[in-house]
Amino acid sequence: MTEANRQTLLASLPTSFDLGPDWLQALRTQAAAALREQGLPTKRTEAWRFTPVRSLVDSEFSRDGDDVPTLLSALPEGVTVRGLAEVLRSQPELLHGRLDFGGPPAHFAALNTALFRDGLWIDVPAGSAVETPIEISHVSPSTSTPGVAYPRVLITAGENAELTLIETYAGGSAGQLSNSVVEVELGRNATMKHVRVHENAGLQIGRVDVRQDADSSYRSTVVTLGGALLRYDVRCLLQGKGAECQLDGAYLTDGDDHVDHHTLVEHQAPHCISGQTYRGIVSGKSTAVFDGVVIVHRDAQKTEAHQENRNLLLSDTATIHTKPHLEIDADDVICSHGATVGALDQDQLFYLRARGVPEDFALAMLTYAFVESIVDRVSHEPTRARMREALISRIPHGDEIREVT
Amino acid sequence: MLKIEDLHVEVDGKPILKGINLEIEAGQVHAIMGPNGSGKSTLAYVLAGREGYEVTKGSVLYKGQDLLEMAPETRAAEGVFLGFQYPVAIPGVSNIYFLKAALNAIRKHRGEDPLDAIDFMKLSKKKAALVQLPDELTKRSVNDGFSGGEKKRNEIYQMAMLEPSLAVLDETDSGLDIDALKVVARGVNGLRGPDRAMLVITHYQRLLDYIVPDVVHVLINGQIVRTGDKDLAKQLEREGYSEVRSASQP
Structure with a gap:
């Protein structure tokens, strides 16, 4: 049910919202007002400096009706999945305060908040430990008319709950924009493993927002396999004492890809641990951006925070912007950050060749080894195998690697 | 097997x-001894085909072919092996998996069928035992987190796997205690044979007590100043390089 009239993203904002509970109408009105006032980001917006959003902002899109990600796996026991639209109709009070990021959203997330029609609510109640991964995917359509979708997912995990979520976002034909938001709420001592794959991402703006109570654990592995324009933001708010998050990512870019990964970890409570390891292989004329921020609030003593971004630059025409940074207001903390951009190690290459490995094959081995360690952290074996295969299939001479692994 | 004639090599424009x-x-084992900076490692790298070494004059024939024309992997496929003085660590590339790639590339070059996984593992177990390399280390990333002794044993294990015709061992003894040295030497001696030649490069005579050479050369300042039998090594140990150098002056 594609709407016939095409509009630019901002022009598609209604002036009033009259469906759903009052709090949602208020939230949407607020988001729309902020967007009208501030507009969508430009190159002058610091956090969007390297993201070429202009083409998106000025383009016309038609609205595709289907914003709901598809549930791929049979639902494991101990999990409920409901449609957001249905819950907003029948039990809106259950969602009150859960779709607002704990503060007014900005930019593309605000646009999603104003315009999403439906979505998924995945709930794992207190004490429920779900081992089988929950798999969802959102695939942009392959139509010739430029279209936009606003996928929306809410994950809630109660005290001591455990879950693994595997998300796949796949781009359709050129000109299809997916502007998605995933909100995660982890109760005390809850554990979530989150695997996210961006395949042929097309035009994608994605936002993951995690709020963590005491002793909860959030581990995320994102694998981005190219993208005409991909911008992925993940924010973790460590709100309860002893919470931990680990954000890992691997990105492979080639051709004219533009891939942006932004992280923000806020240590708001003491004794929390956060780690970030992102690795990229950047080829062709592509551009990759890593922008990672760790903020340690004044009361967040005994914080441990580490951040690392390493990049392999495989062509002279590719570009990498990397900017890991820390803002620390507490005094009793252990923090580290670092970034590297480099070529393949010539000593390693020579070692492999001197043993008889042909040069192309040796290059492939070293390239693959650079990102494999990220995928190795995925504990669910079938998923890990799938991600390995996805990486291998994109590395030159990957076929030969497949034969010997 | 190997014939080096009037070889001149420069690094960054500097003659080495x-x-x-x-x-x-x-069937022969030759030793090259020399002080630091004499050009020992340069010779090893030139034979293996490392970039950055410019041959300005001379030739190297290996089994009658021009070795210097070959890519490093072709040299390996033709049977040249370099045991590195400082074996590089390669996190993320497993020892066994890269060796299998290397061995099968070499077999392909020779027109042989690749080894399957089972035969390869059998061979690996046998060769690792030769240098007492724990099975677990063969599966880890190449040299990653290995001790100095483990790295050198890994080099000899790889040599045993690849069965080269010409092995160039660059300071295989450096950083080894006497027990590790004996293990490595036993591994090397096990690979001596009528079809195989070895060039053992070392700073100290100690290694040559365990790997007894047929011929000993003394390399000083980029030139071979003396050639003799194994007793020359003993003389060097007693008298030092400066004595041998001055004795070699006409």
């Missing part, structure tokens, strides 16, 4: 090797 002549027959 200044006219090396050396001939090694199949």
Whole structure:
């Protein structure tokens, strides 16, 4: 049910919202007002400096009706999945305060908040430990008319709950924009493993927002396999004492890809641990951006925070912007950050060749080894195998690697 | 097997090797001894085909072919092996998986079928035992987190796997205690044979007590100044390089 009239993203904002509970109408009105006032980001917006959003902002899109990600796996026991639209109709009070990021959203997330029609609510109640991964995917359509979708997912995990979520976002034909938001709420001592794959991402703006109570654990592995324009933001708010998050990512870019990964970890409570390891292989004329921020609030003593971004630059025409940074207001903390951009190690290459490995094959081995360690952290074996295969299939001479692994 | 004639090599425009002549027959073990900076490692790297070493004069024939024309992997496929002085660590590339790739590339070059996984593992177990390399280390990333001794044993294990015709061992003894040295030497001696030649490069005579060479050369300032039998090594140990150098002056 594609709407016939095409509009630019901002022009598609209604002036009033009259469906759903009052709090949602208020939230949407607020988001729309902020967007009208501030507009969508430009190159002058610091956090969007390297993201070429202009083409998106000025383009016309038609609205595709289907914003709901598809549930791929049979639902494991101990999990409920409901449609957001249905819950907003029948039990809106259950969602009150859960779709607002704990503060007014900005930019593309605000646009999603104003315009999403439906979505998924995945709930794992207190004490429920779900081992089988929950798999969802959102695939942009392959139509010739430029279209936009606003996928929306809410994950809630109660005290001591455990879950693994595997998300796949796949781009359709050129000109299809997916502007998605995933909100995660982890109760005390809850554990979530989150695997996210961006395949042929097309035009994608994605936002993951995690709020963590005491002793909860959030581990995320994102694998981005190219993208005409991909911008992925993940924010973790460590709100309860002893919470931990680990954000890992691997990105492979080639051709004219533009891939942006932004992280923000806020240590708001003491004794929390956060780690970030992102690795990229950047080829062709592509551009990759890593922008990672760790903020340690004044009361967040005994914080441990580490951040690392390493990049392999495989062509002279590719570009990498990397900017890991820390803002620390507490005094009793252990923090580290670092970034590297480099070529393949010539000593390693020579070692492999001197043993008889042909040069192309040796290059492939070293390239693959650079990102494999990220995928190795995925504990669910079938998923890990799938991600390995996805990486291998994109590395030159990957076929030969497949034969010997 | 190997014939080096009047070899001159520069690194960054600086002459390092200044006219090396050396001939090694199949079945022989030659030792090259020399002080630091004499050009020992340069010779090893030139033979293995490392970039950054410019041959300005001379030739190297290996089994009658021009070795210097070959890519490093072709040299390996033709049977040349370099045991590195400082084996590089390669996190993320497993020892066994890269060796399988290397061995099968070499077999392909020779027109042989690749080894399947089972035969390869059998061979690996046998060769690892030769240098007492724990099975677990063969599966880890190449040299990653290995001790100095483990790295050197890994080099000899790889040599045993690849069964080269010409092995160039660059300071295989450096960083080894006496027990590790014996293990490595036993591994090397196990690979001596009538079809295989070895060039053992070392700073100290100690290694040559365990790997007894047929011929000993003394390399000083880019030139071979003395050639003799194993007793020359003993003389060097007693008298030092400066004595041998001055004795070699006409």
